[in-house]
Amino acid sequence: xxxxxxxxxxxxxxxxxxxxxxxxxxxxxxxxxxxxxxxxxxxxxxxxxxxxxxxxxxxxxxxxxxxxxxxxxxxxxxxxxxxxxxxxxxxxxxxxxxxxxxxxxxxxxxxxxxxxxxxxxxxxxxxxxxxxxxxxxxxxxxxxxxxxx
Amino acid sequence: xxxxxxxxxxxxxxxxxxxxxxxxxxxxxxxxxxxxxxxxxxxxxxxxxxxxxxxxxxxxxxxxxxxxxxxxxxxxxxxxxxxxxxxxxxxxxxxxxxxxxxxxxxxxxxxxxxxxxxxxxxxxxxxxxxxxxxxxxxxxxxxxxxxxx
DNA sequence: GGCATATAGTTAGTTATGCAACTAAATCAA
DNA sequence: TTGATTTAGTTGCATAACTAACTATATGCC
Numbered sequence: 001x002x003x004x005x006x007x008x009x010x011x012x013x014x015x016x017x018x019x020x021x022x023x024x025x026x027x028x029x030x031x032x033x034x035x036x037x038x039x040x041x042x043x044x045x046x047x048x049x050x051x052x053x054x055x056x057x058x059x060x061x062x063x064x065x066x067x068x069x070x071x072x073x074x075x076x077x078x079x080x081x082x083x084x085x086x087x088x089x090x091x092x093x094x095x096x097x098x099x100x101x102x103x104x105x106x107x108x109x110x111x112x113x114x115x116x117x118x119x120x121x122x123x124x125x126x127x128x129x130x131x132x133x134x135x136x137x138x139x140x141x142x143x144x145x146x147x148x149x
Numbered sequence: 150x151x152x153x154x155x156x157x158x159x160x161x162x163x164x165x166x167x168x169x170x171x172x173x174x175x176x177x178x179x180x181x182x183x184x185x186x187x188x189x190x191x192x193x194x195x196x197x198x199x200x201x202x203x204x205x206x207x208x209x210x211x212x213x214x215x216x217x218x219x220x221x222x223x224x225x226x227x228x229x230x231x232x233x234x235x236x237x238x239x240x241x242x243x244x245x246x247x248x249x250x251x252x253x254x255x256x257x258x259x260x261x262x263x264x265x266x267x268x269x270x271x272x273x274x275x276x277x278x279x280x281x282x283x284x285x286x287x288x289x290x291x292x293x294x295x296x297x298x
Numbered sequence: 299g300g301c302a303t304a305t306a307g308t309t310a311g312t313t314a315t316g317c318a319a320c321t322a323a324a325t326c327a328a
Numbered sequence: 329t330t331g332a333t334t335t336a337g338t339t340g341c342a343t344a345a346c347t348a349a350c351t352a353t354a355t356g357c358c
Contacts, residue, residue, distance in 0.1 A: 025346080026294050039346095041314060058336060065171070070315055072338055077313075094323045094336045122290045133282045141271045145171040174316080188316095190344060207306060219345060221308060226343075243306040243353045302357085309350070315343080325334070 027118045034114060036107060042078050043111060045071075046100070049084065050108050054099040056089070065142070078104075176267045183263060185256060191227050192260055194220075195249070198233065199257050203248040205238070214291070227253075 024040045031038055038046075048063050049055060055063070057071045064071070075098055078084045083104040089095035123131060173189045180187055187195075197212045198204060204212070206220045213220070224247055227233045232253040238244035272280060 023290060023294065028346085039313065056336080066314095067316065068337065069317085069339080073314075076338095092324070092336085096337070122293050123286075124293050126286050126289050130282050130286050133279050134286050137272075137275050137279050137283050140275050142171050144271050144273050145175050177316085188343065205306080215344095216346065217307065218309080218347085222344070241306085241354070245307070300358090302355100304353105304355075306353080307351085310348090312346085314345075317341090318339105319341105320339075321337085323334105323336080325332100327332085328330090 023118065023122045026122065027115060030114045030118055031111065034110065036111065036114075037081070038083075038107070038111070041074060042081075042083070043115075045074055045078060045098075046083065046104055046108075046111075049098065049100050049104070050112075054087070054097045056095045056097055058095075060098060172267065172271045175271065176264055179263045179267055180260065183259065185260065185263075186230070187232075187256070187260070190223060191230075191232070192264075194223055194227060194247075195232060195253055195257075195260070198247065198249050198253070199261075203236065203246045205244045205246055207244075209247060 027043075028040050031040070031043070044064055045060060048060060057068065057075060060066075060071050060075075061068055066074075075084060075086065075096075079086065081103075082101055084098050085101055086096040087099055089097050176192075177189050180189070180192070193213055194209060197209060206217065206224060209215075209220050209224075210217055215223075224233060224235065224245075228235060230252075231250055233247050234250055235245040236248055238246055
């Protein structure tokens with residue numbers, strides 16, 4: 001049985017490429033079974049904030065490949081659930097910095113473990129080299145489509 | 150420059166695995182630019198009906214990996230746009246057969262050309278063998294996650 | 299035949315996405 | 329300094345997704 005455990009940095013790009021497919025739904029289900037009232041979309045925002053806290057909404061757009069209205073509303077919902085807080089930037093009053101709350105920090109390890117488990121389950125029997133190829137292909141596709149706007 | 154033209158049967162599974170990513174958005178944009186008022190989700194239903202006309206909603210669920218309410222509403226919208234028609238099955242009154250209208254048949258070639266073009270653009274510089282690997286990995290992931298319910 | 303169960307599809311409620319149009323603040327140029 | 333343009337974020341509208349609860353028909357067992 002191959003070892004498909006991912007380092008954290010590697011994990012997100014794989015899930016992201018399969019967004020809204022079986023993997024995402026399974027991860028969502030595993031969150032719910034663990035008593036977590038959080039969607040994978042919300043989780044993907046938290047994931048980037050755990051890597052680097054207090055990002056602007058625009059920066060979250062860039063890192064998650066979403067448009068601005070999507071981020072606005074995801075942050076609205078995360079704020080309602082007290083997972084993040086909007087802090088006005090001191091140097092540029094147009095900018096909201098999105099920062100984690102303690103509640104969000106507390107679920108970090110649990111959710112990342114669940115994500116790792118889900119990925120292992122999903123990728124059972126898939127060779128590590130093949131996963132590398134999938135990631136490279138996705139990156140190439142994104143590059144092809146975003147350069148030529 | 151590698152030849153990334155796909156046979157029709159191969160094409161869908163690639164797009165499907167990248168659903169709701171850059172490829173899907175680009176294809177959507179190309180539909181709009183060509184004057185087609187159709188979403189990629191609706192197109193994915195038509196795609197299966199072009200392969201085999203008059204499928205039950207349940208069969209469309211299976212083939213598109215969607216749940217039943219999603220299909221109900223996609224068919225609702227496609228029926229409003231006069232692209233498909235629900236025909237009650239003669240042998241089982243629970244079943245709706247979903248059949249193409251002439252309007253849908255008329256856009257088949259145009260939309261499939263646009264999809265082929267979009268895929269070529271997206272996959273420029275990606276090796277054919279690597280695309281095969283992506284497809285195999287996706288299939289394995291789906292199998293891993295759907296067998297163990 | 300009659301009741302339990304399974305299957306096909308719909309409806310309601312919540313979240314998410316895309317687009318277009320908007321406000322407010324910052325920047326740049328005359 | 330003022331006026332045009334750019335940038336950050338929000339709002340409104342339509343489509344789509346998932347879950348849970350529902351209706352209607354079919355099937356299977358006694």
